[in-house]
Amino acid sequence: MEIAVLLIVGGIATGVFGALLGLGGGVLLVPLLTLGFNLPVREAVGVSLVCVIVTSAASAAIFLDRGAANLRLGMVLELFTAVGALIGGLIAFLLDERLLAGLFAILLVYTAATMLRPRRGAAATDSTLPPPEPRPPTSPARGRILDGMSGPDYRVRAPVSGAVGGVGGGIVSALLGIGGGLVMVPVMHLLMGVPLRVATATSNFMIAITASTSAIVYLLRGGIDPYATAPAALGVFLGATIGSRIAHRVDVRVLRFLFAAVLAYTAYLMVRRAVGMP
Amino acid sequence: MIENGPPPRGALEARVGRLLRIGTYAAVALIGIGVVLMLASGRSPLDVAPPLDPARLLADVASLQPAGFVWLGVLVVLATPAARVLVALLGFVRAGEREMAAVAVIILAVIALGVALSTISPDTRG
Numbered sequence: 365m366e367i368a369v370l371l372i373v374g375g376i377a378t379g380v381f382g383a384l385l386g387l388g389g390g391v392l393l394v395p396l397l398t399l400g401f402n403l404p405v406r407e408a409v410g411v412s413l414v415c416v417i418v419t420s421a422a423s424a425a426i427f428l429d430r431g432a433a434n435l436r437l438g439m440v441l442e443l444f445t446a447v448g449a450l451i452g453g454l455i456a457f458l459l460d461e462r463l464l465a466g467l468f469a470i471l472l473v474y475t476a477a478t479m480l481r482p483r484r485g486a487a488a489t490d491s492t493l494p495p496p497e498p499r500p501p502t503s504p505a506r507g508r509i510l511d512g513m514s515g516p517d518y519r520v521r522a523p524v525s526g527a528v529g530g531v532g533g534g535i536v537s538a539l540l541g542i543g544g545g546l547v548m549v550p551v552m553h554l555l556m557g558v559p560l561r562v563a564t565a566t567s568n569f570m571i572a573i574t575a576s577t578s579a580i581v582y583l584l585r586g587g588i589d590p591y592a593t594a595p596a597a598l599g600v601f602l603g604a605t606i607g608s609r610i611a612h613r614v615d616v617r618v619l620r621f622l623f624a625a626v627l628a629y630t631a632y633l634m635v636r637r638a639v640g641m642p
Numbered sequence: 643m644i645e646n647g648p649p650p651r652g653a654l655e656a657r658v659g660r661l662l663r664i665g666t667y668a669a670v671a672l673i674g675i676g677v678v679l680m681l682a683s684g685r686s687p688l689d690v691a692p693p694l695d696p697a698r699l700l701a702d703v704a705s706l707q708p709a710g711f712v713w714l715g716v717l718v719v720l721a722t723p724a725a726r727v728l729v730a731l732l733g734f735v736r737a738g739e740r741e742m743a744a745v746a747v748i749i750l751a752v753i754a755l756g757v758a759l760s761t762i763s764p765d766t767r768g
Contacts, residue, residue, distance in 0.1 A: 367686045368677065401688065417719050422666045428659035435655050439730060439745055446752040454759060509741045572662070572723035573749060577756050579720055583694065584760035590712040591691040594676045597719075601670050 367401070368595045374400060375599020376606070379419065383607025384614055385623060388571065389415050389600045390542035391475050394468060395630045398637070403592060405464040405637075406456060410582040411593045412541030413575045418597050419604040420543055420571035432565035437513040437520060437558065441566075444527045445544060445574040448534020453581030456539050466638035468540055472631035475546065476624040518559055525555040538578030543571035654733035658726050665722030672715030679708035724753055 378392040390412040397408035427433035456464070513520045520526075529551030537544035545567040552563035582588050680687075685708060692709050699717075702710025731746035 367688060368681055371687050372677070414716055414719055417723065418666060418669060421662045421719075421722055425659040425662040425666070428655040428662070431652070431655070433655075435658065435730065436742055439727070439742065439749065443745055443749050443752070446749055450752055450756045450759070453756065509745075512739065512742060573727065573753075576720050576723040577753055580753065580756050581760045583716070583720065584757065586693065588716065589687075589691055590676070590694075590709050590716060591680065591685060591689055592687040593716060594673050594680060594708075594712040595687055597673050597715075598670065598677050601666075 371401065371592070371595040372599040372602075375415070375596045375601075376603035377599075379600040379603020379605070380607040380610075381603075381619075381623065382419070382600075383604045384611055384619060385479065387475070388543035388545055389419055389604070390540065391471065391546075391627075393596065393600065394541050395472070395634060397592070397596065398465070398468075399630070399633050401592070403589075405461050405468065406582075406587055407589055407592065409456065409464070409539070409541030410579065410587040411589065411596050413538075413579040413582060414588060414593050415597045415600040416541070416543045417572050417575045417579065418601050420568050420575070422601070422604070423608070424565075424569040424572060427565040427568060430565075432561060433569040434513065434515060434558070434562055434566045435569070437552075437562075438566045438569045440509065440513055440523075441526055441530045441548065441552070442570040442573040444530030445534035445537070445548070445570055446577045448531035448536075449538045449574045449577040450534075450581065451531070452535035452538025453578035455535070456578075456582075457585055457587070459539070462638045462640060464539065465634050469631040469634035469638060471536075471540055471542070471546075472627045472634060476627035476631070478546070479620050479624045479627070515559075515562060518557060518562070521557045522555050526551055529555065534574050534577070537571075537574050538581075543568070544574050545571065654730065654737070657733065658729055661726050661729050662722060665718060665725065669715045669718040669722065672711050672718060676708045676711035676715060679706060679711060683708060724750065727753075 374396050375393070378389050378396060381387070382389045382392055390409075393412045393415055394405070394408045397403040397411055398405050403411070424433060428435065510520055510523065513523075529547060533544040533547035533551065536542065536547055545564070548567040548570060549560070549563050552558040552566065553560050558566070579588065694713050699710055699714060703714060704710075727746050727749050731743055731750070734740075734743040734746060
């Protein structure tokens with residue numbers, strides 16, 4: 365009973381910090397399950413995938429209601445993230461646990477570095493985007509898809525880059541149990557010319573399909589443990605709900621530095637696990 | 643009177659959002675009941691759990707087995723995204739957006755391919 369309560373509390377903490385810092389739960393939950401509860405990395409990834417679907421589906425509904433997420437852009441890109449997630453889900457069962465731990469350590473270092481980078485406001489970042497270029501001649505069907513993916517004040521460009529990035533984001537999501545926003549937000553914003561606010565909301569919307577495609581592979585191959593999943597999913601959902609409600613009252617600048625330090629230390633522990641040190 | 647025109651842009655987003663909300667809350671409710679039953683029966687998250695057996699699922703739920711509720715909740719979690727693609731597909735067909743309808747069909751095909759490939763060599767545990 366104590367372990368279940370600890371897992372719920374850990375899930376709540378993961379959900380709160382994830383919501384405050386704009387991270388998906390997976391980056392925090394997989395190390396918690398692996399290092400804190402001694403679950404195998406692959407099993408922790410399976411649990412994490414279920415948790416990120418729960419939290420992203422709930423917030424995606426809000427983003428759609430507010431008109432922040434672009435449904436058509438999200439669906440075209442999740443076609444590619446789903447392909448990547450399927451490939452990643454199948455590969456994950458061929459890889460050694462220690463390699464997965466090593467890959468996760470790299471992800472943690474990347475996330476910590478991202479958190480330490482100076483952040484500009486969304487509006488300022490959006491203003492750095494070049495103005496939309498005139499659309500080059502293209503086939504009518506492709507043109508209609510690009511028009512449908514674009515918003516009232518931006519036009520989507522570089523669809524091939526988006527497709528390639530989508531496959532990569534899906535593979536990373538499936539291997540490491542994360543939503544894929546760490547890949548898809550930069551792809552949409554920097555390569556495809558989508559405003560940061562829309563890219564963030566649309567990435568959140570896409571997570572459910574990306575994660576569920578690989579989670580189904582994990583489920584059918586015995587990679588999801590219901591007893592470990594239930595308290596973690598409940599905790600993360602409660603934590604994300606609390607975090608989204610208090611986010612506007614919390615100064616996350618100091619929290620960001622503290623959390624980068626925690627992620628760096630967690631990366632060190634994952635590296636130790638990857639090389640087989642106790 | 644029957645409406646013949648395509649739904650206004652934004653109506654589809656509202657329908658998809660409603661489905662996501664219902665699916666998520668239903669799944670969390672089922673998983674929450676499962677957790678309460680787990681705590682009541684003294685089961686640990688680290689105990690070996692029974693594998694998913696669709697044939698026994700409803701019987702497990704009826705007999706208040708924690709694994710039954712949790713498995714049902716997990717299935718609702720995993721089915722909700724595919725259901726929202728289906729809802730979007732119907733909306734695109736109704737609106738005459740053939741390209742987007744094709745995108746939705748291909749997403750569902752990829753998910754179905756995942757199920758098929760995983761079923762060929764299921765359960766690699768142990």
